[in-house]
Amino acid sequence: MYLKTLHLQQFRNYQEQWVDFLAPKTILVGNNAQGKSNLLEAVELLATLRSHRSPRDRDLIRDGELIGRISATLERQTGITDLSLTLRRNGRRTVALNSENMRRQMDFLGTLNAVQFSSLDLDLVRGGPDQRRNWLDTLLIQLEPVYAHILQQYNQVLRQRNALLKKIQGAEVGNQGLEELAVWNEQLVSAGIRVIRRRSRAIALLAPVAANWHESISGSTEVLQVKYTPNVVWDENPEGLQQAFVEKIGTRAIAEQHQGTTLVGPHRDEIELTINQTPARAYGSQGQQRTLVLALKLAELKLIEEVVGESPLLLLDDVLAELDLHRQNQLLDAIQDRFQTLITTTHLGSFDAQWLKASQILHVESGQITHD
């Protein structure tokens, strides 16, 4: 797929900006805090309806404005599509395809696919399990847009069940509360199983690809294992999984009522990353952790390409300069001309001359973009 144009209106530090992408590789160059990452964030939002930098729409809208908009023209094998996402300071966002508003987010998702790689991704190794869940969920949303809906349902059940557990904890409800809890238990299990099964499926596909990349980048000295460790004991068989879930809720019932929160379910899942059988967080250097994240990102690209049937965009936010030459070359070799790539950098100096020649260069300064 190929992103032809991007139009930003009152988005972050952009007032009104059109960008035409004229080559498979675009390098955005500029000093810090000029708007390079903001542009990549706009593309990420169209692909996932999520931003890894901010969960709140009001941060995305230009200061002092009420409405912000990101629009784009995308070329796919099936034809050309116009996408737009409108953000409102005091209201809900809306999405449209070819000027027609989509009632459900999942009808919009899956139109544009992108893999984002920034220095924040090192938190995949160093951060807590919530970061890894978030990463996997964002990938799943692109692989199966219906997953956005499934996750939303699960989170809704979780919120309501937690609210009830708080009331039970505060002795605000008697037996009636426990009866109501039984209803929420069923909902938690049925919504939770849909999340667990999809997460398991995605990791099963991703893990071998990531391990291959890791082996190749590390020169066969390291073995990466990506393992899904659900909070509920995994069972291939849906009935078995359901039973394990129900049983675990039973064993944790007293603790949940005491703590006033849900202790069982996929909101407590972990994705374990190990190198040579040792947790990657504890293992070795920043360089090794970078190799791991690079392997994960390359695996994401391949997986989306396989499942969707078209190559996703690659958004490289200030990461090339952080990789050593060997890793840079691995990445550039993998990309070649297969993936449209947007790259941000503060200096062009670190780029290969061939690369520079083949790339479109855009200069970013105070929310304004100029062509070379």
Ligand SMILES: Nc1ncnc2c1ncn2[C@@H]1O[C@H](COP(=O)(O)OP(=O)(O)OP(=O)(O)O)[C@@H](O)[C@H]1O
């Ligand atoms: N909602 C907003 N309204 C106006 N300006 C904003 C808004 N959000 C962020 N900015 C501005 O955007 C700029 C940050 O841009 P961005 O994060 O794209 O930096 P960058 O060019 O990628 O630089 P770096 O190399 O530091 O990452 C800052 O000047 C910030 O004040």
